Amino acid sequence: MTHSSTDPKTTSTTNSSIVFDHVTKLYPGQNAPALDSLDIEVKSGELVCLVGPSGGGKTTALQLVNRLVDLSSGDIRIGDRSIMDIPAIELRRTIGYAIQQSGLFPHYTVAENIAIVPNILKWDKSRTTRRTVELLELVGLTPVDSWLGRYPSQLSGGQQQRVGIARALAADPPVMLMDEPFGALDPITRMAVQDEFLEIHRAVGKTTLFVTHDIDEAIKMADRIAILKPGGKLAQYDTPAEVLTHPADEFVAEFLGAERGLKRLALTTVAEVLVAKAEPERPAESDLPKVEADVTLREALSVVSAAGAHGARVMERGSHLGDVTLHDLVDPPANAVDARNGEGVGL
Amino acid sequence: MSGIAPAGDPVIPDYGQASECVINNGPFCGDWFVDQWATVFWPPLVDHIYMVIIAVVIGFVIAFAAALIAYRKRWLAGPIGIVATFLYTLPPLALFQLLVPFTGLTLLTVEIALVCFTLVIIFQAVLAGLAAVPEDVKRSAIGMGLNQRQLMVKVELPLALPSIISGLRIATVLTVSVATIAAFVVDSGLGSPILKAVSSPFNTQFIGAGALAVLLAFVLDGLLVIVGRVLTPWMRARV
Ligand SMILES: Nc1ncnc2c1ncn2[C@@H]1O[C@H](COP(=O)(O)OP(=O)(O)OP(=O)(O)O)[C@@H](O)[C@H]1O
Ligand SMILES: [Mg+2]
Numbered sequence: 001m002t003h004s005s006t007d008p009k010t011t012s013t014t015n016s017s018i019v020f021d022h023v024t025k026l027y028p029g030q031n032a033p034a035l036d037s038l039d040i041e042v043k044s045g046e047l048v049c050l051v052g053p054s055g056g057g058k059t060t061a062l063q064l065v066n067r068l069v070d071l072s073s074g075d076i077r078i079g080d081r082s083i084m085d086i087p088a089i090e091l092r093r094t095i096g097y098a099i100q101q102s103g104l105f106p107h108y109t110v111a112e113n114i115a116i117v118p119n120i121l122k123w124d125k126s127r128t129t130r131r132t133v134e135l136l137e138l139v140g141l142t143p144v145d146s147w148l149g150r151y152p153s154q155l156s157g158g159q160q161q162r163v164g165i166a167r168a169l170a171a172d173p174p175v176m177l178m179d180e181p182f183g184a185l186d187p188i189t190r191m192a193v194q195d196e197f198l199e200i201h202r203a204v205g206k207t208t209l210f211v212t213h214d215i216d217e218a219i220k221m222a223d224r225i226a227i228l229k230p231g232g233k234l235a236q237y238d239t240p241a242e243v244l245t246h247p248a249d250e251f252v253a254e255f256l257g258a259e260r261g262l263k264r265l266a267l268t269t270v271a272e273v274l275v276a277k278a279e280p281e282r283p284a285e286s287d288l289p290k291v292e293a294d295v296t297l298r299e300a301l302s303v304v305s306a307a308g309a310h311g312a313r314v315m316e317r318g319s320h321l322g323d324v325t326l327h328d329l330v331d332p333p334a335n336a337v338d339a340r341n342g343e344g345v346g347l
Numbered sequence: 348m349s350g351i352a353p354a355g356d357p358v359i360p361d362y363g364q365a366s367e368c369v370i371n372n373g374p375f376c377g378d379w380f381v382d383q384w385a386t387v388f389w390p391p392l393v394d395h396i397y398m399v400i401i402a403v404v405i406g407f408v409i410a411f412a413a414a415l416i417a418y419r420k421r422w423l424a425g426p427i428g429i430v431a432t433f434l435y436t437l438p439p440l441a442l443f444q445l446l447v448p449f450t451g452l453t454l455l456t457v458e459i460a461l462v463c464f465t466l467v468i469i470f471q472a473v474l475a476g477l478a479a480v481p482e483d484v485k486r487s488a489i490g491m492g493l494n495q496r497q498l499m500v501k502v503e504l505p506l507a508l509p510s511i512i513s514g515l516r517i518a519t520v521l522t523v524s525v526a527t528i529a530a531f532v533v534d535s536g537l538g539s540p541i542l543k544a545v546s547s548p549f550n551t552q553f554i555g556a557g558a559l560a561v562l563l564a565f566v567l568d569g570l571l572v573i574v575g576r577v578l579t580p581w582m583r584a585r586v
Pocket of ligand 2: 058059060
């Protein structure tokens, strides 16, 4: 499920990795850097979440990439080309940018908002229109006709974020920067938009740098997570499973919170455990609570605990796939956990 | 003021068959108003409209340019604002007095004074409108690769429009009213029938001219409201 290098979408001819090469940012008048020698690589097609405490330099790191903020030292390369070699305005037009509160133009309709970059790039009208329709379908705002002419004030927060994402994708940029794009949404809408975005990300495979201060969001979405500490220092950069199992230091462990173990269980589905267990045992016990195959171990554990049972019956479209025991849920077979984080993507 | 008051013409001409109302100098004689519309009211009304429009247009151009400069170079906002406020606080009659030695008893004198009064209002309105453009909208605009001119034309000015329009409305209504004082300088505009009627009190004339000034203010204000609506369709789009 990670975006391995064999994924056709991500191995398209152009390399669009983002490399932070000893990136430091010291704002004028500050005596400590906001970002201190950040050294990470976001591979082509990867989704990397930047997390950390407020003031940890996440937004700064993001804005350095599209040059809304100037580097103090170090270099950032997109696809092997230094961002300093590209005029800032031109660079920005090749980077999708979505921010909290969506940043939609309140005086533009949905269609006009999505068309901003295509218009700057002087696409012809019919191409822009086709693209707009395609994108609205992609983000699930259908029937398209009923959304095109609306103003942002006529949309809910979640709908605005969807339009914001569509707008960022408009000119098909190889790279996406997203700064807490779902930060203002209520938990339920947030989950829905996260799922949708993940689906879109898997479909379009853009190199994505995603800022969030919600660690659960990062665990759910990211191929790899970069955790920043106060002072803009990188604390750890690894897959969600690795970060949860082997936090690099006290700070990371604390940042992940007391439920770190449970969060780890959210990375694996019961289906994956069943596959890993190989010998499908089917005890006749029928009072086990039922769970769907695609629920996470964490959710299954909650169901089992609520039912006071010792296991769960795994169902898929009405048919019984097999059973998982409480022990399977709490201590899943190692190969089930690895299934999701297949390729070792460490630097 | 001795030099510049052209008042004093006889106001109630003897038209032979004057109505009861006119002879008694009633508060408002409709028949006389209708009879005299073409000579006493209509020409000053037209002059008045021109006077106001010229002043507001010129004031807008100057104040708008000044506001753009002040927006770009923030340190200029203070000094420009002080100058504009100073011009605004001068009593209109004093400003006329001040200008007459240079520009004479002319329309130019009047327009300069009127423009001075519009400046501060429009300047502040444009500046406030630009300053109120949401930061996240600007950030995403720049992040998408809009250059400075595109940012101004596509984002900042449109979003400042509601504030600019309300500034224009205040400036226009104010100018309609201040322009009546222009009669002290030139025999033009709705101030001149009022001034004449004041020196030889005939109610219908100054009430009629005064009412026309009020009506004109309402009409111009209403027109600007309509223009504002047309230019800012998103402001009405609420579910
Ligand atoms: N324009 C600026 N001038 C000076 N200091 C700044 C500027 N922008 C950010 N900083 C400082 O740099 C540090 C990092 O800020 P940044 O916005 O990158 O944090 P963040 O991780 O995005 O925080 P949050 O989660 O609150 O958004 C903070 O201490 C902040 O005060
Ligand atoms: Mg931030």
